[in-house]
Amino acid sequence: MIWSVIRAATALLLSASCAFAQNSTPPVSEPCAAIRASLNPDLDEQAEKLNKQAADLKARIAPLNEGAEKDALDKELKDIQGKLLDLVFARECIRSDMTIQVFRGPSDPPTKWIEITTYFATNRQATGSSVPEKFFGPERSKDNENENQFGKTVVSIPTARRAGELNLPSLWKLEVNPDPAKHFVFKQVIPLDTAAATAEMAKIIGQSTKKSLLVFVHGYNVSFADAALRTAQLAHDLSFPGTAVFYSWPSLATTQGYWHDEETVQLSEDAFDAFLDNIAGLGASEVFLIAHSMGNRLVTTVLRDRAAKGKTIPNLRELLLAAPDVNAEIFREKIIPGLAAIDVHRTIYASSSDVALRASKIVHDYRRVGETTDGVLTFKGYETVDASKAAPAVRAFGHSYVVDSTKVLGDIADTLSLHFTADQRSLPKQGTPPDIWWVLK
Template identity: 35%
Template sequence: MLSAALALSACGGEQRSLLLTASEKQGDAVGKLRIFVATTREAADLPQYFNGERGPKLAFAKLDITVPRAHKTGELELPDIGAAADPAKHFAVVDVNRLDLPPIVAEVKREIQRRPASERDVLVFVHGYNTNFADAAYRFAQIIYDSGFKGVPVLFTWPSRGQLLQYPYDRESAFYSRDFLEANLHAISRDLGTTRIDILAHSMGTLLTLEAVRQAAIRGDGSFGGKLRDIILAAPDVDLDVFRTQMRQIKRPVTVFVSADDRALAFSRRFAGDKTRLGAISAKDTEIVAELGKLGARIIDLSEISTDDRLNHAKFASSPKIVQLIGRRLDADRGIAIAGPRFGDKLGDIAGGVVGAVGSTVELVVTAPGALIAR
């Protein structure tokens, strides 16, 4: 398992950075996205901007990233590390600005106010373990574009060193960042004029997210002024026992994407005392699913979905149907609420199973993998 993971993941050496692409080449791209950044990372020299060490306070930035004309939904087209991006073929960074607090607040306010009232929502993305700043930014750009999200995207990036064997450091960095994420969510809900906040968290970022929301709930404002709507946990690297205790304090619904064939979570389980990770359960774990449903967890099983992700850890972003589904549900007034086959006209919206809590009962809808292809 360790040798396979080392072969499939970055384990040191040169890391991806945000090399700027000349502005005159932007015409080769199909579109441009603006992402706002809040981070607990330490500032670094260009083109890294922020490294994997822990900063003493929140820092901020904004990024402009173009989407290549050759882009295919669910794919993240990037140049080789250290090579210049071709905007016709790759996601490309065309502008990066590190900002202090007053300028970033003013910028985000302008972005929100220039949108119609129905689109004044903020999507906060919290990345996972083994992810540097550049990789987090590129992945979020792909998710924004493929999901069709129309609001304002905010990347909360925490001090992951982006190295496979730095799992213990990354985990402690997630805990280090929970107060900062909580404060950032309060600021977004209170100071920016947003209508609502959705959170999409991946892998170890789900632990950070759950801890921040749990703290806020204990302090008496787990809804962040009534603005927090969806919490979506993708491939959560969270101990099942810990998740149960968190949900008893959070006391609100969360949506969880799981996959029994997640190889990254099988690897992280070795660092976690051989305890089952939340993201590695499936619809077959009926007793666990029923128990978690009573706590407010709505489970979506992606075990039967195949993607080009060899670790099966990023299916939520690399499956075209799933990332588009997330976008459709974020765009809907009721969010990504799951209750039986209500994603669309056909159960084929998700292959492999949907588990949704309906009151005190649990519904399980199992669909054939071929149904996804047939749509």
């Protein structure tokens, strides 16, 4: 019973589509309140037992070859790791040191909401529904697995909000229908064939002052609707002076879908490579690529493979790797050498407040590039920014700080608009050469 309650509540908080409308950040998030009410307080003891069980199972599995016994033990280990994933998020709800970030924003402008149009490409299968939130599902396209569906989305954003907030109707507040003056509203999905979409984007880019293109690639546990809302929010909160497009690979959009998402992101590499070919010809004078969470695996792997083939993205100016859910050793040994030939400024945003990446480490045993719990990882040719002190801990368990934190958004805006390095952005420097990183406070 406890695990079903934890799963339901954590999935509610982790999903961007269940973000809560609020006038100010509550002292305890409402899903956390539900978790607290249902939990046995001895979470550390439960975690210790589960970790011991997992270690014992790994030791039993190690000498085995393929067969029924190994399959059964693998299944048992995966179940225990799933419980540990839930428990990691649940434990965060009873922390006594959890702090609340105080946002500051402009006074309410005269208009109550504005509409933001962003473009998209996806290898998701269309469901046949005309409802924007249900237009694309979690399955890969069955027509051509390496072909993308292009189009554009329309999202209305309330103007009386603080940067970083993604306000949606809250069941906890009995809000059933979205109010555009209070909530983000996913208004429309407009499918376009590849030629029409790229022609539209190229035309808009050609007419803009800076001819800029922002590309966003989401991570684990994200639906198509989540990606559309977040991209619109990013474009708006960054005051991006160009065209924004997001790539949505078929995440299952559930907390327990981690293993499914890992395999799906690998299966999406060819489709994402084709997408990069399409945007390479748009005529943008500067391209900014932002990857989040597990989306970093898709971006870095495909960029590495493209570099090996001599394929480029013209005028790629910034590569921002936000909360990268990437094995740190694989990143150091395989990704960095593979990307060395690409001339681009590289930034990594990492945080010790990122509970989702700590959970990922439970599944894999290896440190992730984006977590700093055991110290900040530095990589040659990359500027690592420790955003621990700027990352809100009460939304999505610190994992979505790249779009939630006004400070992180401001730092990204300076990077994109001014092309400033971390030193030029006057961020405090830590460490000793060559292991230098910067701190966002």
